[in-house]
Amino acid sequence: MxxxxxxxxxxxxxxxxxxxxxxxxxxxxATHGVFxxxxxxxxxxxxxxxxxxxxIHRAFEKIAERRPLYQITVLTDRLNYCSAPLNNMxxxxxxxxxxxxxxxxxxxxxxxxxxxxxxxxxxxxxxxIVGVDSGAFTGFLYVMQYRELVYEIYxxxxxxxxxTNMGRIGGFERNFNDIVWQKLDKFLVEFPKAWKEFEDLFxxxxxxxDRLIGTGxxxxxxxLNYGFTGPNLRxxxxxxxxxxxxPYSSYEDFEFTIPVGTTGDNYDRFLVRGQEVWQSISIIKxxxxxxxxxxxxxxxxxxxxxxxxxxxxxxxxYTTIESLIWHFKIVMGExxxxxxxxxxxxxxxxxxxxxxxxxxxxxxxYRLHFRRPSFIYYQAFSxxxxxxxxxxxxxxxxSLNLIAGELxx
Amino acid sequence: xxxxxxxxxxxxxxxxGDQLTNWEEPYSFLTFTAPKDLNIxxxxxxxxxxxxxxxxxxxxxxxxxxxxxxxxxxxVYHLHNLEDNVRLRFKVYTDEEKTEVFTATAxxxxxxxxxxxxxxxxxxHFIGHPNLKRIxxxxxxxxxxxRKQYPLEDQTRHxxxxxxxxxxxxxx
Numbered sequence: 001m002x003x004x005x006x007x008x009x010x011x012x013x014x015x016x017x018x019x020x021x022x023x024x025x026x027x028x029x030a031t032h033g034v035f036x037x038x039x040x041x042x043x044x045x046x047x048x049x050x051x052x053x054x055x056i057h058r059a060f061e062k063i064a065e066r067r068p069l070y071q072i073t074v075l076t077d078r079l080n081y082c083s084a085p086l087n088n089m090x091x092x093x094x095x096x097x098x099x100x101x102x103x104x105x106x107x108x109x110x111x112x113x114x115x116x117x118x119x120x121x122x123x124x125x126x127x128x129i130v131g132v133d134s135g136a137f138t139g140f141l142y143v144m145q146y147r148e149l150v151y152e153i154y155x156x157x158x159x160x161x162x163x164t165n166m167g168r169i170g171g172f173e174r175n176f177n178d179i180v181w182q183k184l185d186k187f188l189v190e191f192p193k194a195w196k197e198f199e200d201l202f203x204x205x206x207x208x209x210d211r212l213i214g215t216g217x218x219x220x221x222x223x224l225n226y227g228f229t230g231p232n233l234r235x236x237x238x239x240x241x242x243x244x245x246x247p248y249s250s251y252e253d254f255e256f257t258i259p260v261g262t263t264g265d266n267y268d269r270f271l272v273r274g275q276e277v278w279q280s281i282s283i284i285k286x287x288x289x290x291x292x293x294x295x296x297x298x299x300x301x302x303x304x305x306x307x308x309x310x311x312x313x314x315x316x317x318y319t320t321i322e323s324l325i326w327h328f329k330i331v332m333g334e335x336x337x338x339x340x341x342x343x344x345x346x347x348x349x350x351x352x353x354x355x356x357x358x359x360x361x362x363x364x365x366y367r368l369h370f371r372r373p374s375f376i377y378y379q380a381f382s383x384x385x386x387x388x389x390x391x392x393x394x395x396x397x398x399s400l401n402l403i404a405g406e407l408x409x
Numbered sequence: 410x411x412x413x414x415x416x417x418x419x420x421x422x423x424x425x426g427d428q429l430t431n432w433e434e435p436y437s438f439l440t441f442t443a444p445k446d447l448n449i450x451x452x453x454x455x456x457x458x459x460x461x462x463x464x465x466x467x468x469x470x471x472x473x474x475x476x477x478x479x480x481x482x483x484x485v486y487h488l489h490n491l492e493d494n495v496r497l498r499f500k501v502y503t504d505e506e507k508t509e510v511f512t513a514t515a516x517x518x519x520x521x522x523x524x525x526x527x528x529x530x531x532x533x534h535f536i537g538h539p540n541l542k543r544i545x546x547x548x549x550x551x552x553x554x555x556r557k558q559y560p561l562e563d564q565t566r567h568x569x570x571x572x573x574x575x576x577x578x579x580x581x
Contacts, residue, residue: 054545061530062554066561097436224491227466227519238491245494341435343468343487343498354468356487367555369470371487379522408545 014042022390026055030133030394033404037381037393044389049382053375057408064368068333069095069309070169072368077163079372080406082125083118083349084164085154090346093248094355095169095309098342103304106294107171108250110302112287113184114157114166115249115346116280121147122349123231123273123280124195126401130270131202133398134211139198146191149183156180170310171303184288192281199274209267216384216396217265226380229373230351232400235272236264242347249346253290254283266392266399273401308335333363350374350401374400375407412460412493414439420461424454429499438498445501448484449511455488455497456516463488463497466513469523471531473505473556481505484533486513503533505556512538530555 010016025036034055040047060075067075076087089111096103103111124147128140151161156179158166167173202208218228223236233240241258243251259275261268294301303310307326316323329335339361345354354371377400384400385393417439421429429451431442443451455463468487475481480502489496503510512535513520524535525544532553535541542548552559 057545059554062561222518224465225518227517240491245491341440343436343438343496345467352467354487356468356470356485358472367472369468371468375522375526376519379518 010042011047016042019047024393026052031397032129033402034408035397035402035404039390039393041390044391046385046388046390046393049385049393051378051381053378054408056404060370060409061368064365066364068330068335068363069337069365070330071333072365073167074163074165076370077165078405079370079409080122080348080350080353080374080403081162082403083122084162085114085118085166086122086346086348087353088164088166089115089249090344090348090353091355092167092169093346094342094344094357096304097344098340098357098359099169099306099309099338101170101304101306101309103171103249104298104301105250106291106298106301107303109253109287109290110172110176111167111249112251112254113284113291114154116283116287117150117153117187119349120191120277120280121150122401123277124198126349126398127202127270127273127277128198129398130212130266130395131208133394134208136202136205136208139201143194143198146187146194149187149191153180153183153187156183168303168310170306171301173311175300175302184284188281188285188288192278195274195277195281203271203274211392211395212267212270212399213265214263215266215388215392216269216399217263218380218384219264222380222383223264226383227376228351228380229377230348231272231276232264232269232351232377234258235261235268237262242345242352246345248344254286256283266395269399336361336363337365345371348373350403350406351377370409372406372409374402375409378402378407412490412495414495414497417461417495417497420458421451421454425451431500438496440498440500442500442502445484445503445510448486448501449513449516451499452486452488452513452516461490462492463490463495465489465491466517466519466523467496469513469520469527471527471533471555473531475505475557477502479504482508482531482533484510484527505532508533509536510534511536512541514538529553532556 010019020041022039022041024039025031026034036052037049039049064072064075073088073091076091077084079087124143128143131139154164155161156177158164218236220236220238223233237260239258239260256279259272261272311330312323312326317327337359339359341358343356345352351373353373356369357365358367360366384396414434429441429443433440455461467489470485472483482503482505483500485500487498510533512524524538527533528541529543529546530553
C-alpha cells in the first residue's frame with residue numbers, strides 16, 4: 001500500500017493548497033457492490049485513483065478443482081449474478097466441447113432464448129442504474145417489473161430466480177412448459193413498449209446527456225489494450241462480438257447487428273446497451289419462430305443424448321437399472337472427464353466470458369480459469385475517471401456495469 | 410488470404426526455429442510452448458508482424474504441475490487476432506522455486522491485473538511489473554493457494570482423498 005498521507009502535487013492553476021484523499025467504498029451505496037477506491041481530489045476534480053478489489057473473493061478456481069463438472073455450474077451463477085443463466089450455459093457449452101457432446105438444434109435455440117433474456121435483464125439493470133445514479137429513479141422501477149417477468153420465466157424452467165443453476169450438460173433439465181411460452185409472449189409484447197418509453201425518458205434528456213457525454217471516455221486503441229470486451233468495447237467503436245466472431249449455440253442462424261459507439265464515453269455505453277436490448281428482442285423472436293417449427297418428436301427434444309453426464313428422468317431411475325447406475329455415477333461425480341485442454345468463451349453481458357478448462361483425466365478439472373470481463377476492464381477505471389469530477393466517477397462506475405461477484409470470482 | 414493456424418505456425422517457426430516446441434491444436438486452438446526467456450520476444454513478434462497481428466491479450470493465467478520437475482509452473486497466454494479472428498495459446502514453463510518470468514505489461518495494460526492475479530495465486534514473479542502485489546488475497550498471506558500442495562479440504566477428512574476423484578492411490 002502506498003502512503004496516502006503524502007499528497008501528490010496539484011495540477012497547475014489549482015486553487016487548492018493540497019489535494020484531498022477520499023476513500024470511496026467498499027460499502028458506499030453509490031458503488032453498488034463492494035468496490036473500494038482511494039481517490040485524490042483537487043477540489044472536486046479527480047487527480048488520481050487507486051482501486052482495491054477482492055472483497056468478495058470466494059476462491060472459485062480452487063473449489064472447482066475438487067468438484068465434478070455439474071457442481072461447478074453453481075459457482076458460475078455467482079459470477080455475474082445479473083445474468084446467471086448466461087454463465088451457466090457458457091459453462092455447459094465448455095463441458096460439451098471437452099466431452100464432445102453435440103447438442104440438438106432445438107436445445108441451441110432454447111439456450112439462445114434464455115441467454116438473450118438474461119442479456120436483456122443485465123442491460124436493463126445497468127442502464128436503469130445509470131439513471132438512478134444520475135438522479136432519475138423512475139426508469140429503474142418501471143423496467144424492473146420486466147426483470148421480474150423474466151425471473152418468473154426462469155422459475156418455470158429451473159425453479160430458481162437469481163442464481164439459477166439452469167440447464168444441464170447437454171441441454172435443459174426439463175422441456176419449457178406452456179407457462180414459459182405464455183410469459184414469453186407477454187414479455188415480447190409488453191417489454192418493447194416499456195423499453196421504448198424508458199429510452200424516451202433518458203436518451204434525449206438534456207440533463208442526462210450533460211451528465212454522461214464526454215465523461216469516462218476511452219479510445220478504441222486504449223480499450224483494446226486494456227482488454228475491454230462486450231458493450232464497453234463496442235461503445236469505443238470496435239465491433240467485436242463473440243456471438244459473431246466465434247458463433248456458439250447456433251448463433252450463426254440468426255440475423256442481428258452489432259451496435260457500436262464512437263467515443264467510448266458513458267453516454268455511448270448507455271446507447272450501445274440500449275440498442276443491444278433491441279437486438280436481443282429480435283433474436284428471441286427469431287429463436288421463438290425457429291422453435292415453433294419443430295414438429296412431432298423433434299418438438300419434444302430438450303437435451304442431447306449423453307447418458308454419462310445428463311441425469312436420467314426420475315421415473316426411469318426408479319424402474320430401469322441402467323438409469324439407476326447412470327444416476328448414481330453422475331450424482332457421485334464418478335464419470336471420468338476425458339483428458340484435454342479447452343478454452344471456450346461466450347458473449348456475456350459484460351463481454352467475453354471465457355472458461356479455460358484443463359482436465360487430466362480425473363473426475364474434476366485439473367485447473368479451471370474464468371476470464372471475467374469486468375475484472376479485466378475495471379483496471380482502466382482510474383484512467384477513465386482521471387480529470388473528471390467526482391460525480392462522473394460514480395456514473396462511470398455504473399455505466400461500466402461492474403459486478404463485484406464476477407470481478408472477484 | 411485468410412490467416413490459418415498453419416500460416417501462424419510457419420511464421421513462428423521461420424522466426425524462432427525449433428525453440429518453440431509442443432505444437433498442438435486441441436479443439437483447433439493452436440498451442441505451443443516457448444522458452445521462458447523468449448516470452449516477450451514471442452509476444453512482441455506476434456504483435457508487430459503485419460500478417461499475424463495478435464494484438465489482443467484475451468487471458469493470462471498459470472497452471473501448477475508438481476510432477477514436472479524443474480518446470481512446475483506453466484504460464485499460459487491466450488492471444489487473439491481480432492481482424493482475422495484467429496486465436497492462439499502459448500505456454501512458458503518455469504521452476505516453482507525460481508519463478509521469474511518477464512512481464513507483458515509494457516505491451517498490454519490487460520496484463521497488469523492478470524499478472525497480479527497469477528502472482529497472487531501461483532506465485533509467479535513477473536520481472537518488471539509496475540505493481541506486483543497480491544490482488545484478491547490479503548497481503549499478509551505467505552503461500553500461493555492455487556498451487557497443488559495446498560489442499561482445499563480439511564486434512565483430517567478422508568472421504569475426499571484424491572482416489573475419490575479418480576487420480577492416484579490414497580496416502581494410507
